[in-house]
Amino acid sequence: MELLKQRIMQDGRCYPGGILKVDSFINHQMDPMLMYKIGEEFIKRFSNENINKIVTIEASGIAPAIMVGYIMQLPVVFVKKKKPKTMENMLTTVVHSFTKDRDYTVCISNNFLTPDDRILFIDDFLAFGNAALGIVDLAKQSGAHIAGMGFIIEKAFQDGGNVLRKMGIHVESLAIIDSLDDCKITIR
Known part of the structure; x- marks a missing residue:
C-alpha cells in the first residue's frame, strides 16, 4: 500500500531496539482518511474469505478494525486487557x-x-506475533475459525509473520519493514 509506505517514511520515527513510532498518524493521533484507505485495502485482500466478524485487541487495533467493520457492515469485537467484573463466559489467555x-x-x-x-x-503491528498467537488461543478455546489476520505494519525481522504463515493462517500486512538497523527504516 503505497500511501501507507509514504506516510511511514515521512512521519515514522525509529528508536533503538527495533521500535518504529507511528503515533502521529496510526496509534495515538490518527489520520481517519488513511484509516479508511487501510480498511478498504484489508477488505480487498480478504475478499475471498467468508468473514462474519472482525476481532482486534485493545487499544491500537480498534480504529482500523472499526473501519473494516464499518465498510463490511460486520460487528467488531475487541479483546480486553483488563478483566471487567461484568464479563460473562470469559475466555482468557496471556499475551x-x-x-x-x-x-x-x-x-x-x-x-x-x-x-x-x-x-x-486486525491489528496495527505484527512483530513477534504475541498478540496474534493470543487470538489463535482464544479462537481455539471458543471454536471460532480464523479466516485471516491483517496488520497495518509487519516487522519482518521479528519473525511473527513467518510463525503465523507456517501455521497456515492467511496473513496480510499492508507495509512490511525489513529492517530498522541503525534507525534507518527499510520498507519492502
Whole structure:
C-alpha cells in the first residue's frame, strides 16, 4: 500500500531496539482518511474469505478494525486487557507486549466469539506475533475459525509473520519493514 509506505517514511520515527513510532498518524493521533484507505485495502485482500466478524485487541487495533467493520457492515469485537467484573463466559489467555515488555491477561466473552464465527483479526503491528498467537488461543478455546489476520505494519525481522504463515493462517500486512538497523527504516 503505497500511501501507507509514504506516510511511514515521512512521519515514522525509529528508536533503538527495533521500535518504529507511528503515533502521529496510526496509534495515538490518527489520520481517519488513511484509516479508511487501510480498511478498504484489508477488505480487498480478504475478499475471498467468508468473514462474519472482525476481532482486534485493545487499544491500537480498534480504529482500523472499526473501519473494516464499518465498510463490511460486520460487528467488531475487541479483546480486553483488563478483566471487567461484568464479563460473562470469559475466555482468557496471556499475551506478552513487545513494546511495553510485560505480560497481559487478555479476555473476551465467548458470547461474542463462538463456533459460528469466521473472524478477521486486525491489528496495527505484527512483530513477534504475541498478540496474534493470543487470538489463535482464544479462537481455539471458543471454536471460532480464523479466516485471516491483517496488520497495518509487519516487522519482518521479528519473525511473527513467518510463525503465523507456517501455521497456515492467511496473513496480510499492508507495509512490511525489513529492517530498522541503525534507525534507518527499510520498507519492502
